[in-house]
Amino acid sequence: MKIPGVPPAELADLVRAEDRISFLYLERSIVHRDSNAITSTDDRGVMHIPAASVGVLLLGPGTTITHQAIALLADHGATAVWVGERGVRYYAHGRTLAASSRLLVAQATAVSSRDRRLAVARAMYAMRFPGEDTGSLTMQQLRGKEGARVRRCYREHAERTGVAWRSRDYDRADFDSGDPINQALSAAHSCLYGIVHAVIVAIGASPGLGFVHTGHERSFVYDVADLYKAEITIPVAFDIAAGGSSDVSADTRRAVRDRVHDGGLLTRCVRDIRTLLLQTTHTGEIDEDWLEPDEVRLWDDSGVEIPSGRNYAGSSDVDF
Incomplete structure (x- = not known):
């Protein structure tokens, strides 16, 4: 038929x-x-x-x-x-671009091994501290180093824009309760999360298997988005707050949209994810062949995958 x-x-x-x-x-x-x-x-x-x-x-x-x-x-x-508009905010997706589960398997393998997970987490922090050696730091030391970097970033942009800055303080359930700069930061980060989420699902990785963040359906989204906040969303948020916007949320979304539209963030995000999960060289080319043959195989505890689509009932290696 x-x-x-x-x-x-x-x-x-x-x-x-x-x-x-x-x-x-x-x-x-x-x-x-x-x-x-x-x-x-x-x-x-x-x-x-x-x-x-x-x-x-x-x-x-x-x-x-x-x-x-x-x-x-x-x-x-x-x-x-x-x-959402011009790529910000993620709502849903169709089938992944990847024809194989290679990236997803690599992600699951890495997150399930303490040593591999630590290596990926260190690599994520290394992207934020170019030229510095993070290979021997513990997660506690890395969190402290990152916290100091973010505080310094807030302070520098506050001085640049003249926006009064106290701390990152917001209520997830009440957007309007925050001051303008905290509202702008929340709106900007939300847009960035949408972009990163779209990239992750498109290339066949899992949004929920994070390395620094854990326990949430978007843990990996937060991991990857943190790589770009200091460069993209934090300066945008301070610019909007300094401008005295009457609609902080909408103006921030448009500003983030314009900031990432021609900045190559999507291609950069794909490259960074693949570098982290596949431990490839971080070059200017995305060299992975996403179009591998559409082949399904069977897992075997010997470590050797075997062909699917056949009946193994008469096989000599089957023991009932």
């Missing part, structure tokens, strides 16, 4: 991940399919996007996507992520 629907593309016909448009953002448009292309229709007309050239399609406000378009993206090893 013939399986209904359009068959997926052959592996040889797919474009390597490093040659794709890593992330494409669309908003206020209707997303459909025309042959092997994704179409985006808005008041400016129709744009055709070859499905094989897209890594992740970020669907912003006002987008409507058809079943045919989603099926085409999936068949070409791409995914869709529903986000």
Whole structure:
């Protein structure tokens, strides 16, 4: 019996991940399919996007996507992520871009081993202290070092902008109870979390398996987002607070959106995650082949994976 629907593309016909448009953002448009292309229709007309050239399609406000378009993206090893305006705030995602579980297995393996987990955590802190040796520091020492760095960052931006700064003090359940700078920091960090979450799910990692943070469904999101706060969200928040905004939340979201729009954060975030989990060299290229064959194998306690799709009842290595 013939399986209904359009068959997926052959592996040889797919474009390597490093040659794709890593992330494409669309908003206020209707997303459909025309042959092997994704179409985006808005008041400016129709744009055709070859499905094989897209890594992740970020669907912003006002987008409507058809079943045919989603099926085409999936068949070409791409995914869709529903986000807020220009990529900030994460809402939901389709299938991961990764065709294998390699990154997820590496993450689970590392987080399950005390030594590996400590090594990844140290590597995360090392990214914040370039040129300094963090390889022998305990987690307590690293937390103290990071705390001093963040306090220094707050103080420097307070002096730069003239914003009065006391401490990071906010109520998760009552946004309006904070002063303008704390409101701006909360809004900015929320946007950053959305961007990082979208990247993590798109490349096949788990948002919940953190190395520094733990016990929360977004632990790894917080781990990765902390790498960029001092550079992106903290200065943005102080700029907004210094400007006397009448709508801190909305103005902060727009400022973060503009800050990351042309800054290469998405590509940088992918590279950093892969470097941390796969222990690869931190180079300018994302060299992982996300388009590995769609192969399912069976785990064996000998450490050797065996082929799936066959019945092992008559196998000589089966003992009943």
